[in-house]
Amino acid sequence: MNKDLNKKNLDFFPSPSGPNKELFTALNKTSNLLCEWFSVSEKLDPLANNIKFKFSSPTEEGKNFENLLKEINDLVYSSFNPSNPGSLAHLDPPPLTVSIIGDLVAGSLNNNLLAKELSPSISILEKEMCEWFALKLGFGNKAGGIAASGGTLNNLNALVSARNISGFQSDPDAAFVVSRDAHVSFKKCARIMGLKRENIIIIDTDDCGRMDPLKLENQIKKHLKIGKRIFAVVATLGTTMRGAIDPISEIKKICNMNNIWLHIDGSIGAIFSMIKKQIKGIGDIHNANSITINPQKVLGITKTSSLLIVKNIKSLQETFQTGLPYLDSNDEFINRGELGIQGSRPAEIIKLWLGIKFLGESGIEKILNESIARRKLLEQNLNSQKFDIYSGPLHIISFIPKTLNKIESESWTHNAKKVLLQNKFMLSRPFYQNKFFLRSVLGNPNTQDSHILSLSKLLNEI
Amino acid sequence: MNKDLNKKNLDFFPSPSGPNKELFTALNKTSNLLCEWFSVSEKLDPLANNIKFKFSSPTEEGKNFENLLKEINDLVYSSFNPSNPGSLAHLDPPPLTVSIIGDLVAGSLNNNLLAKELSPSISILEKEMCEWFALKLGFGNKAGGIAASGGTLNNLNALVSARNISGFQSDPDAAFVVSRDAHVSFKKCARIMGLKRENIIIIDTDDCGRMDPLKLENQIKKHLKIGKRIFAVVATLGTTMRGAIDPISEIKKICNMNNIWLHIDGSIGAIFSMIKKQIKGIGDIHNANSITINPQKVLGITKTSSLLIVKNIKSLQETFQTGLPYLDSNDEFINRGELGIQGSRPAEIIKLWLGIKFLGESGIEKILNESIARRKLLEQNLNSQKFDIYSGPLHIISFIPKTLNKIESESWTHNAKKVLLQNKFMLSRPFYQNKFFLRSVLGNPNTQDSHILSLSKLLNEI
Numbered sequence: 001m002n003k004d005l006n007k008k009n010l011d012f013f014p015s016p017s018g019p020n021k022e023l024f025t026a027l028n029k030t031s032n033l034l035c036e037w038f039s040v041s042e043k044l045d046p047l048a049n050n051i052k053f054k055f056s057s058p059t060e061e062g063k064n065f066e067n068l069l070k071e072i073n074d075l076v077y078s079s080f081n082p083s084n085p086g087s088l089a090h091l092d093p094p095p096l097t098v099s100i101i102g103d104l105v106a107g108s109l110n111n112n113l114l115a116k117e118l119s120p121s122i123s124i125l126e127k128e129m130c131e132w133f134a135l136k137l138g139f140g141n142k143a144g145g146i147a148a149s150g151g152t153l154n155n156l157n158a159l160v161s162a163r164n165i166s167g168f169q170s171d172p173d174a175a176f177v178v179s180r181d182a183h184v185s186f187k188k189c190a191r192i193m194g195l196k197r198e199n200i201i202i203i204d205t206d207d208c209g210r211m212d213p214l215k216l217e218n219q220i221k222k223h224l225k226i227g228k229r230i231f232a233v234v235a236t237l238g239t240t241m242r243g244a245i246d247p248i249s250e251i252k253k254i255c256n257m258n259n260i261w262l263h264i265d266g267s268i269g270a271i272f273s274m275i276k277k278q279i280k281g282i283g284d285i286h287n288a289n290s291i292t293i294n295p296q297k298v299l300g301i302t303k304t305s306s307l308l309i310v311k312n313i314k315s316l317q318e319t320f321q322t323g324l325p326y327l328d329s330n331d332e333f334i335n336r337g338e339l340g341i342q343g344s345r346p347a348e349i350i351k352l353w354l355g356i357k358f359l360g361e362s363g364i365e366k367i368l369n370e371s372i373a374r375r376k377l378l379e380q381n382l383n384s385q386k387f388d389i390y391s392g393p394l395h396i397i398s399f400i401p402k403t404l405n406k407i408e409s410e411s412w413t414h415n416a417k418k419v420l421l422q423n424k425f426m427l428s429r430p431f432y433q434n435k436f437f438l439r440s441v442l443g444n445p446n447t448q449d450s451h452i453l454s455l456s457k458l459l460n461e462i
Numbered sequence: 463m464n465k466d467l468n469k470k471n472l473d474f475f476p477s478p479s480g481p482n483k484e485l486f487t488a489l490n491k492t493s494n495l496l497c498e499w500f501s502v503s504e505k506l507d508p509l510a511n512n513i514k515f516k517f518s519s520p521t522e523e524g525k526n527f528e529n530l531l532k533e534i535n536d537l538v539y540s541s542f543n544p545s546n547p548g549s550l551a552h553l554d555p556p557p558l559t560v561s562i563i564g565d566l567v568a569g570s571l572n573n574n575l576l577a578k579e580l581s582p583s584i585s586i587l588e589k590e591m592c593e594w595f596a597l598k599l600g601f602g603n604k605a606g607g608i609a610a611s612g613g614t615l616n617n618l619n620a621l622v623s624a625r626n627i628s629g630f631q632s633d634p635d636a637a638f639v640v641s642r643d644a645h646v647s648f649k650k651c652a653r654i655m656g657l658k659r660e661n662i663i664i665i666d667t668d669d670c671g672r673m674d675p676l677k678l679e680n681q682i683k684k685h686l687k688i689g690k691r692i693f694a695v696v697a698t699l700g701t702t703m704r705g706a707i708d709p710i711s712e713i714k715k716i717c718n719m720n721n722i723w724l725h726i727d728g729s730i731g732a733i734f735s736m737i738k739k740q741i742k743g744i745g746d747i748h749n750a751n752s753i754t755i756n757p758q759k760v761l762g763i764t765k766t767s768s769l770l771i772v773k774n775i776k777s778l779q780e781t782f783q784t785g786l787p788y789l790d791s792n793d794e795f796i797n798r799g800e801l802g803i804q805g806s807r808p809a810e811i812i813k814l815w816l817g818i819k820f821l822g823e824s825g826i827e828k829i830l831n832e833s834i835a836r837r838k839l840l841e842q843n844l845n846s847q848k849f850d851i852y853s854g855p856l857h858i859i860s861f862i863p864k865t866l867n868k869i870e871s872e873s874w875t876h877n878a879k880k881v882l883l884q885n886k887f888m889l890s891r892p893f894y895q896n897k898f899f900l901r902s903v904l905g906n907p908n909t910q911d912s913h914i915l916s917l918s919k920l921l922n923e924i
Contacts, residue, residue: 047582105537118554
């Protein structure tokens with residue numbers, strides 16, 4: 001391809017003096033392609049069967065946009081299809097419409113949430129959005145927070161802060177506590193923080209998948225006695241396997257007695273605190289020192305959208321602030337790159353802002369309530385004679401035929417997953433308590449009652 | 463607003479059975495707004511003078527899209543304006559056109575780079591893009607990498623891996639080395655990793671802002687003697703203050719002698735290795751164990767776009783892999799959430815892929831060469847009798863009148879920045895070696911020679 005062709009239909013950068021007609025046309029063509037993909041997503045499979053897309057190296061002269069559009073088309077139709085009503089495997093929902101628009105705006109602005117000098121209005125937006133969430137969660141007036149690119153980062157932000165505020169920064173005896181059903185990424189956090197493997201104190205769960213408070217109390221006593229410096233207890237609000245909620249009030253009492261920071265990993269479940277008729281176990285979350293909340297899950301704010309809300313915003317500042325000697329800083333505003341692990345960050349908060357404003361509190365509640373109702377409908381229609389069913393108060397359910405041992409569970413789930421995919425249902429196949437399960441996450445707003453009835457019928461017959 | 467109004471013009475989620483006309487219209491209206499903003503960006507100020515945007519809380523019923531569009535408009539026109547030709551303060555360039563399109567695609571797909579099951583084609587794309595960069599950087603065939611949401615995360619990914627591979631995971635004597643001019647975020651990395659403050663070994667720089675290899679050798683000897691376990695030396699390829707490049711070949715020899723991991727923080731400068739006529743000091747980067755490269759800087763891939771390339775991809779796997787018990791994994795493909803700190807991640811790699819394919823190698827080279835040429839032009843036209851000038855081989859330059867002491871430098875830069883902003887030039891005001899400076903980063907492709915001549919004239923006269 002020659003240079004003329006390359007430059008024919010689109011400039012490298014938007015022109016600062018207009019008219020940018022070619023960019024507008026390119027955005028329209030891409031929007032059209034994406035809207036067409038959305039419009040057939042029910043007909044396509046949840047997982048692309050036919051991977052058309054193939055990576056090819058960049059050439060010397062570059063490709064023109066029309067040719068790239070064909071490659072975009074192949075990439076899109078070879079992707080996971082979260083809008084298909086049968087996409088029920090994981091916690092990744094279809095994107096909220098205004099959230100897609102937010103991505104377009106954030107990319108175009110290319111502002112940097114590192115510092116107010118680089119994102120004058122959006123840094124304030126992020127601060128105020130976090131404060132609004134803090135208010136909704138019942139935190140006090142010293143509370144605030146930070147957005148991060150994913151829940152793992154926010155859990156890490158919280159643990160690093162807890163260790164720092166407790167004064168055990170480089171102490172080889174520093175330790176934290178999670179339940180057996182907590183998210184696997186806490187192992188990763190420990191490695192990053194330089195903690196010994198044995199300093200992740202793991203507490204058994206009860207029959208409902210919740211941390212056992214009596215065992216927690218005993219383990220804390222035991223570990224303090226041998227010289228461990230416990231800087232945090234992590235309670236899970238919504239476990240990966242079945243959406244179980246740890247007993248937060250009881251855990252908080254134990255933390256208070258021992259002067260330990262309580263972090264709630266609410267990546268899955270904290271958003272459900274927005275429902276007016278409170279879900280069992282979600283009360284008292286305002287008593288935590290910090291909480292991770294991920295609107296990128298059920299609400300469909302596009303990835304990534306995760307907030308860490310802390311009781312006292314100063315705990316983040318004291319932990320992460322290094323000074324930014326290359327920036328003009330205004331004393332009464334904390335640069336937001338100094339409140340967490342990330343420095344330069346995109347204006348992701350725009351997506352959350354647009355999403356929340358568009359849905360309104362009633363829209364949020366509708367989405368959350370409907371996802372719970374879908375889980376209940378599936379649970380009611382699964383044959384309880386046949387299946388061991390693991391669920392909780394949220395939108396997640398896992399199950400396995402009662403009679404199977406480990407090896408049988410592996411082959412049953414493997415075969416069942418295949419049969420389901422042939423019928424356009426994608427479920428996941430987690431390994432838990434020495435068996436394979438099937439799991440369904442019912443956050444997909446396109447899943448109708450009729451789909452759930454077909455799914456349960458299929459499952460009962462496999 | 464009543465519920466009917468709210469739902470009148472846009473659904474919460476794209477419809478899986480079409481026609482999604484309202485979403486297409488909403489995307490068009492937003493594209494139009496953004497293209498209009500781009501088209502007047504030369505007339506606007508680099509920093510919005512008039513902050514119209516004001517955050518208001520979400521309401522019970524939610525806002526309709528037309529009303530939100532007005533708020534988006536206020537937000538956009540209150541933002542930092544990187545497309546203005548005078549935006550020369552920081553490392554944040556205008557967005558590449560196809561990169562904006564990439565954000566739109568990534569948001570719409572909402573695929574999750576955590577695992578191949580959730581992003582079948584894009585996980586492969588990320589792997590192959592990293593391998594293509596590894597090849598361009600001269601790394602061998604065991605090399606590979608990971609994308610992360612920002613350079614700080616990738617430097618942290620590298621340091622955690624270096625510590626892990628060295629076997630000093632929880633050792634209170636673990637230490638790493640940086641130069642005095644390295645990025646401030648390494649302090650933050652040390653806190654996150656639980657390293658003592660004194661275990662960041664800081665090496666003085668020479669008159670050109672480069673790490674002094676003799677001092678490096680002496681400091682390593684001294685610290686090993688007192689029992690420190692040095693797991694990494696970080697060389698900076700492009701310092702924040704003046705784009706200096708540490709002497710990589712000499713540092714590598716010292717690392718080899720002591721069996722220490724060499725990480726290159728190439729967040730600013732590594733992309734310049736793509737220029738065919740090699741820049742002084744960039745040779746030999748392929749000898750490093752790991753390197754951070756940020757196409758979100760000069761190339762204008764929208765934030766965030768940062769890669770970590772490692773000599774041996776297994777070092778990331780061994781460091782971060784925890785297993786993902788809730789996912790179906792394919793043995794011959796490493797799930798990409800297991801190669802770094804982040805778990806769930808957006809399909810950011812699409813932006814880099816589109817950018818590189820669209821520019822081609824010649825387009826990349828053009829952008830990089832022109833940014834260096836702009837720095838040279840400014841440097842030539844600054845009065846060298848008046849200014850102490852700090853620069854290097856890249857696109858960054860800092861300066862201060864020769865005669866000023868610390869206090870005078872503070873007031874001079876403060877006033878100069880104000881005068882420049884009145885003339886639509888935004889420079890930054892870093893603090894370095896006990897003085898305030900003015901700094902110009904010349905990565906903005908909209909900055910013409912005429913702008914640079916006006917800028918230098920202004921500066922020479924202030």
